[in-house]
Amino acid sequence: MLTIAVAGNPNTGKSTIFNLLSNGHAKVGNWPGVTVDKKIGEIKHKSLNAKLVDLPGIYALDAWSEDERVARDYLLSGEADLLINVLDSTNLERNLYLTTIFQEMGIKMLVVLNMIDAAEKNKIIIDLEKFEKELGSPVIAVSALRHGSKGKIINKIMELQNTATPPQPPPSGENEEIQAEQRYKRIENIMAASVKKGISPYVQNDKIDKIVMNKYLGLPIFLLVMYLLFWLTIELGGFFIDYFDMAFGAIFVDGVRYVLECVNTPEVLILILSDGVGSGIQALSAFLPIIFSLFFFMGLLESSGYMARAAFVMDRIMRVMGLPGKAFIPMLIGFGCSVPAIMATRNLENKRDRILSVFMVPFMSCGARLPVYILFAAAFFPGNADVMVFALYMTGIVLAIITGLLLKGIVYKGSLAPFIMELPLYHRPSIKAAALNALFRLKAFIKKVGKLLIPIIAVLGVLNAAGALEVIGKAIVPVFSPMGVSSDNWESAVALFSGLFAKETIIGAFSSLASMPMQEAFNNSSAAAFAFLLFVLLYVPCVAAVSAAAREVGFALVILQALYSTVLGWCLAVLFYQLAEGHSLPSIATAAVLLPVTVFAVVLYARKSGRFG
Ligand SMILES: Nc1nc2c(ncn2[C@@H]2O[C@H](COP(=O)(O)OP(=O)(O)OP(=O)(O)O)[C@@H](O)[C@H]2O)c(=O)[nH]1
Numbered sequence: 001m002l003t004i005a006v007a008g009n010p011n012t013g014k015s016t017i018f019n020l021l022s023n024g025h026a027k028v029g030n031w032p033g034v035t036v037d038k039k040i041g042e043i044k045h046k047s048l049n050a051k052l053v054d055l056p057g058i059y060a061l062d063a064w065s066e067d068e069r070v071a072r073d074y075l076l077s078g079e080a081d082l083l084i085n086v087l088d089s090t091n092l093e094r095n096l097y098l099t100t101i102f103q104e105m106g107i108k109m110l111v112v113l114n115m116i117d118a119a120e121k122n123k124i125i126i127d128l129e130k131f132e133k134e135l136g137s138p139v140i141a142v143s144a145l146r147h148g149s150k151g152k153i154i155n156k157i158m159e160l161q162n163t164a165t166p167p168q169p170p171p172s173g174e175n176e177e178i179q180a181e182q183r184y185k186r187i188e189n190i191m192a193a194s195v196k197k198g199i200s201p202y203v204q205n206d207k208i209d210k211i212v213m214n215k216y217l218g219l220p221i222f223l224l225v226m227y228l229l230f231w232l233t234i235e236l237g238g239f240f241i242d243y244f245d246m247a248f249g250a251i252f253v254d255g256v257r258y259v260l261e262c263v264n265t266p267e268v269l270i271l272i273l274s275d276g277v278g279s280g281i282q283a284l285s286a287f288l289p290i291i292f293s294l295f296f297f298m299g300l301l302e303s304s305g306y307m308a309r310a311a312f313v314m315d316r317i318m319r320v321m322g323l324p325g326k327a328f329i330p331m332l333i334g335f336g337c338s339v340p341a342i343m344a345t346r347n348l349e350n351k352r353d354r355i356l357s358v359f360m361v362p363f364m365s366c367g368a369r370l371p372v373y374i375l376f377a378a379a380f381f382p383g384n385a386d387v388m389v390f391a392l393y394m395t396g397i398v399l400a401i402i403t404g405l406l407l408k409g410i411v412y413k414g415s416l417a418p419f420i421m422e423l424p425l426y427h428r429p430s431i432k433a434a435a436l437n438a439l440f441r442l443k444a445f446i447k448k449v450g451k452l453l454i455p456i457i458a459v460l461g462v463l464n465a466a467g468a469l470e471v472i473g474k475a476i477v478p479v480f481s482p483m484g485v486s487s488d489n490w491e492s493a494v495a496l497f498s499g500l501f502a503k504e505t506i507i508g509a510f511s512s513l514a515s516m517p518m519q520e521a522f523n524n525s526s527a528a529a530f531a532f533l534l535f536v537l538l539y540v541p542c543v544a545a546v547s548a549a550a551r552e553v554g555f556a557l558v559i560l561q562a563l564y565s566t567v568l569g570w571c572l573a574v575l576f577y578q579l580a581e582g583h584s585l586p587s588i589a590t591a592a593v594l595l596p597v598t599v600f601a602v603v604l605y606a607r608k609s610g611r612f613g
């Protein structure tokens with residue numbers, strides 16, 4: 001089968017074209033470094049049947065970071081029969097450098113001038129015929145977002161299948177510097193012959209950037225954007241919660257019970273299926289609108305071009321503390337899900353920065369935790385639920401930064417890699433694309449939760465019916481009593497345990513087990529509820545995140561991270577609850593002692609095992 005690789009500079013629309021050609025769902029976002037691993041798809045169109053490979057963006061063939069290495073190694077392996085070299089039409093001069101290198105490699109290539117819509121908008125005029133002639137490779141111009149581009153690219157691929165591309169003779173210069181100069185000279189000629197420069201698209205950007213990246217306004221604007229993101233998510237998602245709750249309750253609790261009663265099912269089974277699994281599903285249904293709106297608004301934000309600016313703004317602050325600003329992009333992605341966020345750390349050049357990030361990312365509240373917050377906040381803090389949720393998000397960010405500082409200050413001394421990132425052009429986000437993407441991610445969410453939650457709740461239901469769960473729950477609940485979980489609220493302890501598999505199961509497990517509403521279970525104590533949420537925010541990330549992190553930095557470090565975050569979560573939840581309730585200094589003292597002791601132990605272990613360096 002024909003193998004086609006999509007390659008080019010970062011953020012030129014490679015993954016968008018990959019998705020277009022293969023009906024795929026590769027992650028797309030408007031900043032360099034979105035794709036960090038190669039992704040494989042298939043083109044099935046009329047008579048064309050080919051394997052399609054999406055690669056991380058690169059500027060040249062020298063690789064600095066993990067993702068660049070993936071792209072370079074693949075291209076050098078010679079596995080691809082044809083290369084689709086994607087260029088950003090508004091930035092041809094820069095993008096063509098890689099094209100000249102590809103030509104020298106002698107690989108068959110189709111040059112796709114993408115984002116032609118943006119070029120047109122900025123009055124950049126490209127004479128395609130001349131361009132193609134000067135360059136000496138087949139060229140087409142498209143906008144991946146416009147209708148009809150798929151057919152255009154595929155037709156061209158089919159045309160090319162039977163033609164040979166003569167390799168461009170490599171530059172004759174004896175060292176790299178001279179070779180680079182020769183390439184730039186060629187590019188200059190191509191540009192002069194075929195491209196009329198319009199208004200620089202960067203002028204408009206600069207105006208916006210002067211404000212959003214302003215020394216003083218940058219941070220408040222970033223916080224405002226974050227607040228807006230969650231406020232919109234809560235408003236839109238929250239609006240539908242009750243409808244989903246009612247509809248799913250009618251089907252999965254009452255409906256299931258009715259059907260089972262009709263066929264004379266034993267009461268125990270009805271209890272497990274309708275009150276157990278059914279109410280678990282009902283509780284989770286409340287998540288669907290929230291998850292959808294979170295993904296939707298995150299999608300809009302990710303395609304706008306603001307993420308890279310936020311990283312710059314945060315870089316200034318983090319750099320003062322010795323933390324890399326580039327690590328902030330994985331943290332932002334972590335608001336969606338920790339797994340892709342942990343993967344995104346591959347974009348960092350420094351191994352040490354990557355380890356720091358893997359410790360920091362899980363403190364970002366992921367999409368699975370948000371609904372837990374919202375449901376609790378709605379029950380305990382009606383009226384200012386959004387403020388409470390925002391407070392949790394901020395706590396996460398602050399703790400992530402403190403964690404970075406701790407590691408940085410004690411274990412990972414050393415200088416920072418400079419923060420170099422091309423600022424993308426702002427794009428007007430496409431509502432349709434964001435909605436489709438959110439829908440796709442929602443489906444994945446339902447699949448994952450369905451696979452995990454239903455069996456977990458069923459097992460819990462059986463254990464519960466046998467009376468075993470209460471015994472186990474009551475045995476572990478004392479661990480949580482200092483943070484306000486009373487001994488008759490053992491269901492919460494069990495729910496926390498089930499949250500290890502996926503944090504969204506916390507609510508599902510709780511509702512399927514608990515015989516009373518949330519408020520009663522927590523004795524109407526909002527302090528206890530908030531402490532509980534703090535613990536949910538901080539304790540061990542879910543299995544998926546843990547295993548993703550293990551793949552990136554190894555098992556030992558991940559166990560350390562899990563221990564650290566759980567102990568930290570426990571201490572803070574206890575500290576908060578005790579302070580808020582204004583009693584029992586001993587517990588506060590215990591927490592205050594435990595915290596540094598843990599940190600010390602972590603550091604000691606790290607030093608001794610010599611794993612960091
Ligand atoms: N205006 C416009 N935007 C586009 C076009 N193609 C892609 N985009 C947007 O450009 C941004 C980058 O697209 P991606 O497909 O993620 O780019 P990529 O080349 O895969 O980027 P990396 O994986 O980071 O190297 C996204 O916000 C896309 O929606 C286009 O033809 N016109």
Ligand SMILES: [Mg+2]
Nearest residue numbers: 014015034035
């Ligand atoms: Mg990509």
